[in-house]
Amino acid sequence: MKMQASSISDALPKRALIAVIVAAFIINLIPLPLNLQLFRPDILLLVLIYWGINYSQKVSLFAVFLLGVLGDVANGGVLGQTSLLYIFLIFIAVSIHRRIRLFKPFMQILYLFPALLLTKVFLLGLLVAIDGVSPSLGYFLPVISTVIFWPFVHFLIQMVFSLIDPV
Amino acid sequence: MQTKTAFFKRQYSIKRRFIFYTLFCVVLIFTDARFNYLEMIRTGVSVVIHPLRAVALFPAKLFQDASELLATASDLKTENAKLKEANFKKNELLLVQKSLLVENENLRNLLGLRIKTETQQMFAEIVYEPKDPFSRHVVVDKGATHGVTLGTPAIDITGVLGQVVRVQPWTSTISLVTHRDHPVPVQIARNGLRAVVFGMGYDSSMEIRFLPLDADIREGDILATSGIGGVYPPNLPVGAVSQITRDDSFPFAKISVLPVSRIGHHKQVLLLSKVDDASPVLDIKGNDENTLDLGVIGDN
Numbered sequence: 001m002k003m004q005a006s007s008i009s010d011a012l013p014k015r016a017l018i019a020v021i022v023a024a025f026i027i028n029l030i031p032l033p034l035n036l037q038l039f040r041p042d043i044l045l046l047v048l049i050y051w052g053i054n055y056s057q058k059v060s061l062f063a064v065f066l067l068g069v070l071g072d073v074a075n076g077g078v079l080g081q082t083s084l085l086y087i088f089l090i091f092i093a094v095s096i097h098r099r100i101r102l103f104k105p106f107m108q109i110l111y112l113f114p115a116l117l118l119t120k121v122f123l124l125g126l127l128v129a130i131d132g133v134s135p136s137l138g139y140f141l142p143v144i145s146t147v148i149f150w151p152f153v154h155f156l157i158q159m160v161f162s163l164i165d166p167v
Numbered sequence: 168m169q170t171k172t173a174f175f176k177r178q179y180s181i182k183r184r185f186i187f188y189t190l191f192c193v194v195l196i197f198t199d200a201r202f203n204y205l206e207m208i209r210t211g212v213s214v215v216i217h218p219l220r221a222v223a224l225f226p227a228k229l230f231q232d233a234s235e236l237l238a239t240a241s242d243l244k245t246e247n248a249k250l251k252e253a254n255f256k257k258n259e260l261l262l263v264q265k266s267l268l269v270e271n272e273n274l275r276n277l278l279g280l281r282i283k284t285e286t287q288q289m290f291a292e293i294v295y296e297p298k299d300p301f302s303r304h305v306v307v308d309k310g311a312t313h314g315v316t317l318g319t320p321a322i323d324i325t326g327v328l329g330q331v332v333r334v335q336p337w338t339s340t341i342s343l344v345t346h347r348d349h350p351v352p353v354q355i356a357r358n359g360l361r362a363v364v365f366g367m368g369y370d371s372s373m374e375i376r377f378l379p380l381d382a383d384i385r386e387g388d389i390l391a392t393s394g395i396g397g398v399y400p401p402n403l404p405v406g407a408v409s410q411i412t413r414d415d416s417f418p419f420a421k422i423s424v425l426p427v428s429r430i431g432h433h434k435q436v437l438l439l440s441k442v443d444d445a446s447p448v449l450d451i452k453g454n455d456e457n458t459l460d461l462g463v464i465g466d467n
Contacts, residue, residue: 022219029216029223031295040298061184065192073212074220076297076304076340079205080195087192091185126193131200133301133347134368 012058016164020047020157021067029074038138041145044071046153048086049112052093053100064090078131081123088119105151113147206333213335224294287440289313291321293433294338303346303368305329307436310337318398320439326404326427327351327392328436341436344405345370345426353405354393358383361393364405364424373406375422380413382420390424400439 024044032040044067052059068083075082092115093100100111120143127133179187199205291307309315311334319331321341329349333340344351349366353375360383362375378384388408394401404427412421 026219026223029220031224031227034296037296037298038300059181061181061188065188068192069195069208070212070216073209074216074297075299076302076306077299078196078301079199079209080192083195084189084192087185087188091181094181126196127200127301130197131301136300139300 012055013161016161019164020160038141039145040142041149042142043153045086045089045146046150047157048090049093050154050157052090053097056094056097059090059094061087081127085119085123089115105154109147109150112150116143116147210335217337289438291436291438293436303343305341306338307341308338309438310335310339312336315339315438320399322403322437323428323433327399328428330398345373351399351405352393352396353390355384356389356391360384364390373424373426375424378420378422380420384408384422386411
C-alpha cells in the first residue's frame with residue numbers, strides 16, 4: 001500500500017481530486033437520523049488531509065478556504081469556522097507530511113486525532129469568545145468518528161485516483 | 168507548468184499563506200457572528216449548494232418512498248381508522264370554535280375593537296436539520312418563490328416551532344424557539360402574566376428571564392404566545408414551566424420551560440402569515456381611542 005504514496009514531484013491528479021472532493025461534499029450533506037447527527041464524520045476534511053499529505057506542494061489554500069465557506073453555509077453555522085478548521089488541518093498535514101507518510105493509515109490516526117482535537121479546542125475557544133456560544137462536549141464527538149474513517153477514506157481515495165488518473 | 172503554477176503559490180510560502188487565511192477566517196467569523204453583512208453571500212452560496220443537496224437527499228427520499236410503498240394494507244387500515252376518529256373529534260371542536268369566532272367577532276364589534284384578521288397558512292415539510300451544533304435550526308421545502316418572508320412564524324402539530332430567519336429561493340431556514348437567545352413573547356394561560364421565553368441552545372429546555380422572585384408563576388403553568396411583538400399570532404402553545412428556582416441572592420427567578428414542540432418527531436410544518444400589525448391582541452389603537460372618548464366625556 002505504501003508503494004502508492006507519491007513522491008513530491010508527482011503531478012496532482014486534478015480531475016480525480018475534484019471528483020473525490022465533490023463526492024465527499026455530497027456525502028457530508030446526506031441527512032442522518034437525529035441521534036447520529038452528533039457523530040457525523042467530516043469526510044471532506046479527510047479528503048483535504050489526504051491532499052495535504054500526499055501532494056503537499058500542490059495544495060491550494062484558497063480552494064480549501066472556499067470549501068470551508070461552502071460547508072459553513074450548508075451546515076448553517078457561523079461563516080469561517082469550517083474554513084479555519086480546514087486551513088489549520090491542511091497546514092498541519094503539509095507540515096508533517098514527510099513524517100506521517102512513513103506510517104500506515106491506521107497509525108496515522110495517532111497523528112490526526114490530536115491535531116483535529118487541538119484545532120477544535122482552539123476553534124471552540126474562538127467561537128465562545130466571538131459568538132458567545134455555550135461550549136458542549138458534543139462539539140468534540142465528530143473528532144473521534146472522523147479520524148476512525150481515515151483508513152477507509154485513504155484506501156478509497158487511492159482506489160479512485162488509480163481508476164481515474166492512472167499514473 | 169511553470170507559468171501555470173507561478174500565480175500565487177510561488178510567491179509566498181505555505182506558512183505565510185496559512186497565516187493570511189487564518190486571519191481572514193477570524194475576521195470572517197467575527198463579521199458573521201456580530202453583523203448581518205454576509206447574509207447575501209450565504210443566500211448566493213446556498214443556491215450553488217442546492218443541487219448538491221438534492222443529490223445528497225435522493226437516497227433518503229428513495230428509501231422513504233420505498234418504505235411507503237411497502238406499508239401493509241392492515242397498517243394503513245388501522246392508521247386510517249385512527250385518523251378518522253381523531254378527525255371526528257377535531258370536527259366537533261371546530262364547530263364549537265366557529266361559533267366562538269362569530270361570538271367573538273360580534274363582541275369585538277360591540278366594543279368597537281378591530282376584528283382580528285385571519286392568518287393564512289402554508290404547508291411545508293422539514294427537509295433536513297443543519298448540523299451546526301450551536302444552532303437549533305431546521306430547513307423546510309418552501310422558500311422565497313413560494314412567498315415565504317423573513318419572520319414568518321412556523322408551528323407544528325403541538326405548538327410554536329419557531330420563525331423563519333433565512334429565506335433562500337426554494338428553501339427557508341427556521342430558527343427553533345429553543346435556539347440560543349431566541350425570544351418568544353408569552354402569556355401564562357392561567358393568569359395572563361406576560362413574559363418572554365428565551366431558547367438556550369438545548370432541545371429540551373428554555374428559560375424565562377427577568378421575572379421577579381414573587382411573580383405569580385407555578386410549575387406546570389402552560390405558556391402560550393401573547394401576540395405582542397408582532398411575529399407570533401396569539402394563543403399558540405409554547406411550553407410548560409418545568410422548574411422554578413427562587414434564590415434571594417438573584418434579582419430574578421430562574422424559571423425553566425419545557426418546549427411543547429418536539430423536533431425530530433414531526434416532519435410537517437405550518438408557516439403562518441406574519442402578523443403585520445404590531446399589536447394584534449392588545450389593540451392599543453382602539454383602546455386609546457376609547458379611553459380618549461371616555462376621558463372627554465368625563466371632562467365634560
